[in-house]
Amino acid sequence: MVLVLVETQKGKFRKPAFELVTYGYQTAQVLGTECAALVLGTAEGAEELGKYGASKVYHVQDSSLDTMDSQVYAAVASQAASQLGAKVVVINHSSTGKSLLGRLAVRLNAGSVAGVNGLPVLEGGVFKVKKPAFSGKAISEYEVTSDAKVLSLMGNSFQPKVVGGPVAVEKLDIDVPAGRVVSREMKRVEGVTPLPEAELVVSGGRGLKGPENWGILEDLAEAIGATTACSRPVADADWRPHHEHVGQTGIAIRPNLYIAIGISGAIQHLAGVNNSQTIVVINKDPEAPFFKAADYGVVGDLFEVVPRLTEALRKFKAEQAG
Amino acid sequence: MKILVCVSKTPETTARIAFTNGNTEFDSSGVQFIMNPYDEWYALVRAIELQEAHGGTVTIINVGPAENDTVIRKGLAIGADEAVRVDVSPRSALYVAKQIAEYAREQQFDIIFAGKETIDHNGSEVGAMVAEYLDMPFISFATTLSLEGERATISREIEGGEEVQEVNLPFVVSAAKGMAEQRIPNMRGIMMAKKKPLNVIPPVPFEDLAVATSYTLPPAKTAVKLVSPDNMDELVRLLHEEAKVI
Ligand SMILES: Cc1cc2nc3c(=O)[nH]c(=O)nc-3n(C[C@H](O)[C@H](O)[C@H](O)COP(=O)(O)OP(=O)(O)OC[C@H]3O[C@@H](n4cnc5c(N)ncnc54)[C@H](O)[C@@H]3O)c2cc1C
Numbered sequence A: 001m002v003l004v005l006v007e008t009q010k011g012k013f014r015k016p017a018f019e020l021v022t023y024g025y026q027t028a029q030v031l032g033t034e035c036a037a038l039v040l041g042t043a044e045g046a047e048e049l050g051k052y053g054a055s056k057v058y059h060v061q062d063s064s065l066d067t068m069d070s071q072v073y074a075a076v077a078s079q080a081a082s083q084l085g086a087k088v089v090v091i092n093h094s095s096t097g098k099s100l101l102g103r104l105a106v107r108l109n110a111g112s113v114a115g116v117n118g119l120p121v122l123e124g125g126v127f128k129v130k131k132p133a134f135s136g137k138a139i140s141e142y143e144v145t146s147d148a149k150v151l152s153l154m155g156n157s158f159q160p161k162v163v164g165g166p167v168a169v170e171k172l173d174i175d176v177p178a179g180r181v182v183s184r185e186m187k188r189v190e191g192v193t194p195l196p197e198a199e200l201v202v203s204g205g206r207g208l209k210g211p212e213n214w215g216i217l218e219d220l221a222e223a224i225g226a227t228t229a230c231s232r233p234v235a236d237a238d239w240r241p242h243h244e245h246v247g248q249t250g251i252a253i254r255p256n257l258y259i260a261i262g263i264s265g266a267i268q269h270l271a272g273v274n275n276s277q278t279i280v281v282i283n284k285d286p287e288a289p290f291f292k293a294a295d296y297g298v299v300g301d302l303f304e305v306v307p308r309l310t311e312a313l314r315k316f317k318a319e320q321a322g
Numbered sequence B: 001m002k003i004l005v006c007v008s009k010t011p012e013t014t015a016r017i018a019f020t021n022g023n024t025e026f027d028s029s030g031v032q033f034i035m036n037p038y039d040e041w042y043a044l045v046r047a048i049e050l051q052e053a054h055g056g057t058v059t060i061i062n063v064g065p066a067e068n069d070t071v072i073r074k075g076l077a078i079g080a081d082e083a084v085r086v087d088v089s090p091r092s093a094l095y096v097a098k099q100i101a102e103y104a105r106e107q108q109f110d111i112i113f114a115g116k117e118t119i120d121h122n123g124s125e126v127g128a129m130v131a132e133y134l135d136m137p138f139i140s141f142a143t144t145l146s147l148e149g150e151r152a153t154i155s156r157e158i159e160g161g162e163e164v165q166e167v168n169l170p171f172v173v174s175a176a177k178g179m180a181e182q183r184i185p186n187m188r189g190i191m192m193a194k195k196k197p198l199n200v201i202p203p204v205p206f207e208d209l210a211v212a213t214s215y216t217l218p219p220a221k222t223a224v225k226l227v228s229p230d231n232m233d234e235l236v237r238l239l240h241e242e243a244k245v246i
């Protein structure tokens, strides 16, 4: 069995959860087995995970699960995997998933591959799976030789696909240990898709000259419902919040569309964004290295080009709606 | 207070990435290696700051071959008190974690630092594994860490924001940007580093369960399509009809 450990946020499932079930379902097909989902803590609508291919949903409810303590989560998930006889456990490559993957590997004596972006294959009986490495500059293929295997799935690499209908949710009886970590505060920007999950990203660099100019970038983002990001010097100068910083030392993203505005395209910046499906670069310097990594480029002054692009997009959206 | 910092060696951030031996090995010819930035700038420096404020020792550990000693010496020059190298070329995160955990088990560290991830392997795995082997709490992607007595308050990066957590010593933490400011080793540090202990120990036997066996480079990008700055309608059309992203 392939067991997917599905995350919730404030009790709700979000897109990464459905991506994960889709991946688990397709992995189960490769291996000729079934996919089940495991949900920890408060969750609304867990039966819906069946739509994406979970043949069953297991649920563990306990107040200790309201804080993400990797020790508690790993203890519960590994017990569930053993009870259910799951050979492959898959989680999201998220802040929660990354805290758990290594623990699960140890507990289940499992080979682990972090941040996979493709389905595994069985080659002559050997389990192989690929993941981006060297900060997006290469792809590694892993061979996993252990009986149990744990994988974490890179965001936005599998689109959710409906293959069935809701399924029964079964309570699992598992001893939930007390946690040792206390969560004091959650500060999350509300109402916007977090960067790692965003399909559309509008990003600004030092070319914007100062935080007071971010309005034009926010207008553009708003026109298409994109999330905003920035280069490192911009976050370092506190023009933008740190969680917007993408690149080698920030976060790595792979949206469908990345619009880079006034960013030169240093290799450390590219490391975080070069797996984006489509890259648009707006820069006044035709020699800016970013153009080499771009699909579409506009050589021009961003203060003129960006408002024009926003206007064109609004017009396009209005035509689509009408 | 006893602090352990796990440091790894990675290719320099602008290094050309290529592979050799039928794409089964990283081609290190002409590549400069550095201490993994998260380990050096954030984990190690914060560990040293804590030692300066609360006393105790900072030990760095690396699982790797003798050629890693240059990176380890740099860590000592920045201010760690002593170093341990487990003498083996590791092939998996679990193997590395096992070696670190076996060493740390005896030593009873109060805090074990790892970096957020290595910039070559991009796993974010080792810290959590060490924590599990030692049955210790693990807090990932810490951007600040303050200590009052036995209790630490840590902020960590989460998707689109941050979370503040509290935990008692001992624990394992992985360090992200924000934790500390990079320190450049000075002449005195470099001189002193030569005299600080660097103990080389043999690995404990352990079997790899997941190993990278081959590598590929992503397909080359096709040339950029330039759109006139006066024709943003055309860019919108391309994004809609050709790229199909809006
Ligand atoms: C170890 C290491 C790690 C790093 N990690 C990261 C990382 O994670 N993320 C990251 O982003 N960087 C990182 N960096 C920094 C990186 O090397 C670059 O310095 C940084 O990305 C540059 O940011 P920028 O493009 O915003 O600024 P600049 O390089 O200053 O580029 C500004 C661009 O704006 C353009 N411009 C200016 N005015 C206009 C205008 N009016 N209209 C149009 N275009 C205009 C300019 O032509 C220029 O290309 C790292 C560096 C190191 C050494």
Ligand SMILES: Nc1ncnc2c1ncn2[C@@H]1O[C@H](COP(=O)(O)O)[C@@H](O)[C@H]1O
Binding pocket: B005, B006, B007, B008, B009, B036, B038, B039, B061, B062, B063, B064, B090, B093, B096, B113, B114, B115, B116, B117, B118, B121, B122, B123, B124, B125, B126, B127
């Ligand atoms: N060979 C190694 N020796 C010591 N520490 C390591 C080694 N490899 C990784 N680490 C530590 O584990 C962290 C996460 O690495 P990774 O799981 O490879 O992303 C690094 O930032 C280091 O702190």
